[in-house]
Amino acid sequence: MYRFIIINLFLAFTAVLQAQELVYTDAAGTIRWKKNKQEVSLFGANYCLPSACDFRAAAYMRGDRKQMIAEDMDHFKRMNWDALRLCFWGDFQNTDRDGNLLENEHLDLLDCLIAEADKRNIYMLLSPIVTYNSQWPEMTYTTNTGFAKYYPKNTLTHDEKAIRVQENYLKQILQHRNPYTGRCLKDEPNILFVEFINEPSQFPDDIPGMVNYINRLYKAVRSTGCKKLTFYNVSQNFGMAPAIRKSKVQGSTHAWYPGALNNGYSLQGNGLLFVDRYEQMMDPELKGKAKIVYEFDSTDNSLGYMYPAMVREFRRGGIQFATMFSYDMLRTAPTNLGWQTQYFNMVYTPSKAVSGMIAAEVMRRIPRGKYFGYYPENNVFGDFRVSYDERLSELNADDMFYYSNTTTTRPKNLQSLAHIAGVGSSPVVNYSGTGIYFLDKQSDTTWLLEVYPDIMELDDPFKMVNPNRMVRKAGCNSRTMRIKLPGLDTVLTVLPGKYKLSAGKLISKEELPAKDLYQEPMKKWEVANRTATEFVSGQPMTFRCEVFGDEHPKEVSLYLMLNPWGCKRIPMMAKDGFYYEAQVDLNWLEKDSYRYHYAVETGDETLLFPAKTDCLPDRWDYYEQDTYAFRLVSPTTPLSLLGEQDSWKRIRYSRTYLSPATTFRSVSCGEELIPAFQLSVADLGKNDTYVTPCDATFSHFIGDKIACRDMSKVSPSFIKVRAYGLNGTDKAICNVVDKDGRGYGAVFQLGQEVSDILIPVSSLVPTKAAMLPQDWPGVNSYWYPASMQTYTIPLDWTIAEFVQVSLRNELYDTSNQKNKGVIVEKIELLF
Structure with missing residues (x-):
């Protein structure tokens, strides 16, 4: 009897110890460690293996999921990361219709992840309701059992039954006992924060209703005995700040994807312009509330210079915990199988990994609220430096x-x-x-x-x-x-x-x-061509490629195909990494289009690229096959900035969201079906619901084309636009944007039939330029900040990066702002 009482007293005492929280918020809303009252400053990533597409991705790679968790948490520790967001699709995969918790493999893996993070002193944010379908991107599975299947996202905040279901689920998951630690989730010490719901539908026009919803979920969490700091999303709609201020939660959660999402290709251009400021974090309505970032990333960008700049801005805004979305598992990273628009792994994205390590130190070393000015003054801050030109972030x-x-x-x-x-x-x-x-x-x-x-x-x-x-x-x-x-x-x-x-x-x-x-051996040799598509006659020509295989090739050669026949073989020199390079003096060549190959001698064979054949151009049995190509031009040959060689899918344009309804597409013109680009907007009239200016723009990266010419030695005289207007549209703007975000544009006249319009470069004047793609969740200005300032710096063609075409309300009378459109066949620079 006494032994039974002693055991129960011991268990009760242990439970009290387990339930002790590690952090608290002071009167100003600052999160502090209880042990020493120091400010909390944590950095890491979301990790999603227990649920949704990452769960299935692990199966595609035939991985042992628990082993994968341990491997990846080792990476967190190696990078000195100390924050983890548990983004858990419980609303889809771990409940029934009534919100009752289901014990299954997803939950078991969540428990395992919590235990592995706890072993490595990694601190966690639990987000148990995600609101997005767990079956993305396949969308062919039907394994969803949860309440999200029955209650659409936009009903969760106001439907009484849906709220009761969420309350039930929150209570059960927090009271769930983790078999790997022996503790209920509500008592896991390293789970510091609970975010009730990920990116909910927000109704800022009904602040009392939203306060009621937030407080209902808060009460459900507290009813379990959970004392963790609680958070609610504000960045899904910044108009929710008053509701968060009036609610019982301790803080707000924020997100930032400066390059938008799912562009489908690597973005080019100066990303630092997109992470210069996040003013919404300084909203006075959030005063007294703690702030954390639950998701952020430099989406569709493989370069390692963005993260410290983003965290610099987070610290200015008072952020104390930031987790990027998301960490790619080691075993799926070779295919980036988890999330299309994000890509981060310590091994497979090394530059981004070091940048992430530097960002963690920004979180620790830069004081909250510290302001370093705007771009480019803020490129050096404290012991840190970021550089777009060098593709570099640095901690010294x-x-x-x-x-x-x-x-x-x-x-x-x-x-x-x-x-x-x-x-x-x-x-x-x-x-x-x-x-x-x-x-x-x-x-x-x-x-x-x-x-x-x-x-x-x-x-x-x-x-x-x-x-x-x-x-x-x-x-x-x-x-x-x-x-x-x-x-x-x-x-x-x-x-x-x-x-x-x-x-x-x-x-x-x-x-x-x-x-x-x-x-794991490569199945075949690969060559990545890194050579420009155009060279200027009389200037040195550099051919560059990367050669990938399981060993170093014995020799790499360039085969230049001559006109009308014949070839010239040029040995290439090995450089750092996988690069091979040949610097060639081809002054004897006439201005024309040329084809070329790379030949890789592996030891067993010599392969000719890009076709990957064993048939070399200097042998008698060579036959016609795929080649690489370049043009040899004079310094004054017209330079194509936009044309049929460019895919419309890689051109950025104004999105339609609380803004004029804009469409951009590829079209074919005339009897010859010449490919062209169509920009249309339904109505440029002012509207009180718009959060962006009355503008429709498409923007095309031209930095790689400009780099083909030595613009320091020759300057263009005209921009030639071949275009025509739709529905009586008689004007548009052509804008050249430099790498610092300054615009230089001119209004040009449009006819109703296609024609060549010459815009004198001398007529270009400072012009507002659209910052595209537009970020999510709408943090950035629509215009590049530099383009809205007064500047007398002349256009420097050596740093020109975008050409834009715009339809803007200021171009037309208020009675003539509907159904505007332009079709552009091509844009060239004339010298």
């Missing part, structure tokens, strides 16, 4: 030196430097590989070096996901590394692995975890 502190791309910056303090993480080379590490590496100081003369595999970029990762399309391949190649640090000056040949180095000598070596994953 006394103890840490991190860089996401090759840098010439010298470490601030070599004697106190203890941690290095990088991609490429720097003044302290010269490395010919393409993967991420770490150096951690153990003593004055001893360092631990961790080298991850080379990464081959085989395809654009942002196309539609497909389990059979490999976008990145890891390669375990022998590489040279030169390390130059106090007490350690050495040159060594490294393979992926962990090395202990002391006084320039190798002390020990061990293999990386999951090494076998990096050694």
Whole structure:
């Protein structure tokens, strides 16, 4: 009897200890650690393997899901991340119609994930209701059992039965006991926060109704004895700030996707202009409430310079916890199988990984509320630097030196430097590989070096996901590394692995975890052409390509096909990474279009690309096949900025959301069915419901085309637009936008039949330029901020990045603003 009482008292005491929360909010809404009252500042990612498409992706890769969780949480720890959002599709996959919790594999994996994160001191935000169909992108499965199947998203906030179902589910999942930790979720100490529902339908016109809904869910959570800090979404509609202020929740949750979502290809252009400011975080209505970021990412962007700039702005806005969406599992990362528009893995996206590590330090080292000005003044902040030109983010502190791309910056303090993480080379590490590496100081003369595999970029990762399309391949190649640090000056040949180095000598070596994953052989050799499509006669020509295989090729050659027949073979030189390069003087060539091949000698055979045949141009049996192509032109040959060679799917345009209804599409014109681009807008009249100006614009990236000419030596005289107006539209704007967001435009007249319109470059004046694509959730200005300022800087063609065509209400009388449209066949620069 006494033994029974003692056991129960012990369990009760243990439960009290388990239920002790680690954080609290003070009177100002600041989240603080209870142990020392210091401010909380946490950074990491969403991790979605237990549910939805990531759950299925693991099966496509035949992975052991629990092993995958452990592998990926090790990556979180290796990157010094300490935040995790548990985005859980319980409303679709873990309840019945009435919101009763279902015990199944999804829940078991959530429990496992919580336990693995807890082991590594990673702190969590629980979001148990997602509101988006768990069957995306396949949409062919019918495994959804949950209440979301019966209650549409827009009914969840006001339908009484739907609210009771949500209350029931929240109570049950928080009282669910995790078999891996022995604790109920409400008592898991490292779950710091609960966000009731992900991106709910918001009704800012009914603030009392929304307050009632939020407080109902709050009461359900508190009824379980859960004392965790609670949060509700504001960025789905910023008009909800008053409801959050009046509700009982401790804070608001925010998101940011500056490049929109699911563009379907890698975005080009200066992304720093899109992450310059997030003014909505400073809304006075949110004063006294804590703020966290539940999702953000530099979508459709593989480069490593965006994350620190975004977190810099989060800190200005008071954010204390930020998790990007989402972390790609190690085993699915080669195909980017999880989420089309996002792509992040420590091994397979090395530059973004270092950028994410730097962002975590921004969260820790930059004070809340600190303001560093706007672009470009804010490119250097504290110990941090971001650079679009260098595709670089950088942390240069006394103890840490991190860089996401090759840098010439010298470490601030070599004697106190203890941690290095990088991609490429720097003044302290010269490395010919393409993967991420770490150096951690153990003593004055001893360092631990961790080298991850080379990464081959085989395809654009942002196309539609497909389990059979490999976008990145890891390669375990022998590489040279030169390390130059106090007490350690050495040159060594490294393979992926962990090395202990002391006084320039190798002390020990061990293999990386999951090494076998990096050694799957390539099925075939691949070549990625990185050569321009146009060269100017009389100037040096550089041909560049990357050659991917399981080993270094014996030789790579360029075969230039001559006109009308014959060829010239030119050996290519190996560079860092997988690059091969040939600098060629072809002054003897006439101005014309030319074709060429790359030949890769593998040892067993010589393959000719792009067709991948074994038939070389200098052999008697060569036959016609696919080639690469370029034009050799004079400095004054018209330069095409937009034409039939450009896909309309890669052209950005104004979206229709609380703004004029805009359409953009590809059309065929005339009897010859010439491809062209049509921009139409139903009504440019002012409307009180619009959140953007009365404008419709399409914007096309031209930075790669401009780079084909030496614009410092020759300047264009005219922009030639071949176009015509629709429905009597007689005017449009042509705008050239530079990499800093300054616009230089002119109004041009349209006829009702196609014609060539010449716009003198001398007539271009500072003009508002549309910042496209428009971000989600509508944080950014519609116009590039720089284009709205007064500036006298003349257009510098060497940094021109976009050409835009706009239909704008200011062009037309108020009685003539409906059904405006323009069809553009091509745009050229004339010299």
